[in-house]
Amino acid sequence: MTPRLPHEKKTVSFSREAVNVFFHILTRCNLRCAHCYINPDQHGADTLPLETICRWLEAFSPATRKANLIFLGGEPTLHPDLALAAAHARKIGYDSVTIDTNGYLFNDILDKTTPDTIDYISFSLDGATPETNDAIRGKGSYEACLAGIQKANARGFATSLIYTVSTANLHELAAMPDLAGRLGISRMFIQVLGIRGKSAGDKAAQDMGQVSREQWRENVPAAAMAGADHGIIVTYPKVFLGEDEVFECAGRVADNYFIFPNGRVYRCPLCEDFPLHSLAFENNRLVATPRVNEADLFELDIAEGCVMNRLVQPGNLSWRPDGRPKYRIACCMLKEEVRPGKPDRTSI
Numbered sequence: 001m002t003p004r005l006p007h008e009k010k011t012v013s014f015s016r017e018a019v020n021v022f023f024h025i026l027t028r029c030n031l032r033c034a035h036c037y038i039n040p041d042q043h044g045a046d047t048l049p050l051e052t053i054c055r056w057l058e059a060f061s062p063a064t065r066k067a068n069l070i071f072l073g074g075e076p077t078l079h080p081d082l083a084l085a086a087a088h089a090r091k092i093g094y095d096s097v098t099i100d101t102n103g104y105l106f107n108d109i110l111d112k113t114t115p116d117t118i119d120y121i122s123f124s125l126d127g128a129t130p131e132t133n134d135a136i137r138g139k140g141s142y143e144a145c146l147a148g149i150q151k152a153n154a155r156g157f158a159t160s161l162i163y164t165v166s167t168a169n170l171h172e173l174a175a176m177p178d179l180a181g182r183l184g185i186s187r188m189f190i191q192v193l194g195i196r197g198k199s200a201g202d203k204a205a206q207d208m209g210q211v212s213r214e215q216w217r218e219n220v221p222a223a224a225m226a227g228a229d230h231g232i233i234v235t236y237p238k239v240f241l242g243e244d245e246v247f248e249c250a251g252r253v254a255d256n257y258f259i260f261p262n263g264r265v266y267r268c269p270l271c272e273d274f275p276l277h278s279l280a281f282e283n284n285r286l287v288a289t290p291r292v293n294e295a296d297l298f299e300l301d302i303a304e305g306c307v308m309n310r311l312v313q314p315g316n317l318s319w320r321p322d323g324r325p326k327y328r329i330a331c332c333m334l335k336e337e338v339r340p341g342k343p344d345r346t347s348i
C-alpha cells in the first residue's frame, strides 16, 4: 500500500444549498434481509410507473438548484424502467444520480445506462465473509454482490459500498477496508443498524442489536481511517455528540426528502414507520399534510438530542443518577467523512 499524507476528517454540516432526494421507486425485493427497514403497510407495495417517477422528480426543481438523487427500493434494479428514470433525472438537471442495490443488478441495468448518467452504483454488503453477510442478507447474496461490483467496475461505473454495523457483523468491520480496496470501491458508507420496518418484530433482527457507544467509538473511526489508507472516502454517522458539539435536526435545517411509492414523503428517516410524513404527492403535486406530523417533532428541544431517537430507539441512550442523559444523540443524518490524504511521494 502506498504511504499517504494525513487523511482529512470532518463533520459534514447540513446545508440548504442542495436538495437530496431519496426515491423508493418500488418496495419489492428479491432478498429478505434481517434488518430490512421497508414496511409495505406504511410505504405501499406498488411499482411506480415511469410517468409518475418523472413527474415526482420534477417536483424538486432540479434545474434551479443543486440536486442529488438516490434511487432506492426494495431493489431498484427490479424496476424495468430504472435506466429511463435515471436518464430523465439527468435531463431535467439532477447533479448526481446514485443507484443503491443489493448487487443482483436485474433487468440488465448495466447494459441500459452508462457511467455518464450514474455517478455511483452503491452495493450493500454486511460482512467480509459469506458466512456473516449471508446470515443477515440471505444465502448467496455475498457472491452475487461481489460479482455485481466486479461487473460494474469492469463497465467503468464508480462503485461504493454500504455496511450496516450491528452486533452480528461488528467483528468483520475491520476486514472491510481491505476487501473494499481489493474490489476497487471508491466510497464506503458505514451505517448504524435501525430496527425498523417489517424486521422490527422479527426475532432474527432483534438478535442483531445496535452496537454500544464504546463499541462504535472503538471500531468505526478506525475502520474509516483504514478505508482511507486504501484511497477510499469513508462516511459514517456521528451518532454520539461530544459535550461541546451543537445539536441540529436536519428536519429544520436541511433539504432531504424520502419518497415512497404510496406517495408519502418524509423529511426524517426515523419517522418512516409511522404516518408522520409532512408531505405527500397528490395528483403528482407535492403538498403539505395536516398536522400533527414529523415537522411538529422537529421543533422540540430535549436534553437527549434527537427526539425521534428518544422515541423509537432509546436503548442507545443512558442517564446519570439525577436523570440527565450522559450524552446526546445526533441527528441520524449528521455524518463524519474521512478523505484519504494524497500519496506521500517523499517516502517512496
Ligand code: SF4
Pocket: 029, 030, 031, 032, 033, 035, 036, 037, 038, 073, 074, 075, 101, 102, 124
Ligand atoms: S434491506 Fe434492501 S436488499 Fe435487503 S430485503 Fe430490504 S430492500 Fe431488499
Ligand code: SF4
Pocket: 248, 249, 250, 251, 252, 267, 268, 269, 270, 271, 297, 298, 305, 306, 307, 308, 309, 330, 331, 332, 333
Ligand atoms: S433523526 Fe432526529 S434530529 Fe434528525 S431529522 Fe429526524 S428527528 Fe430530526
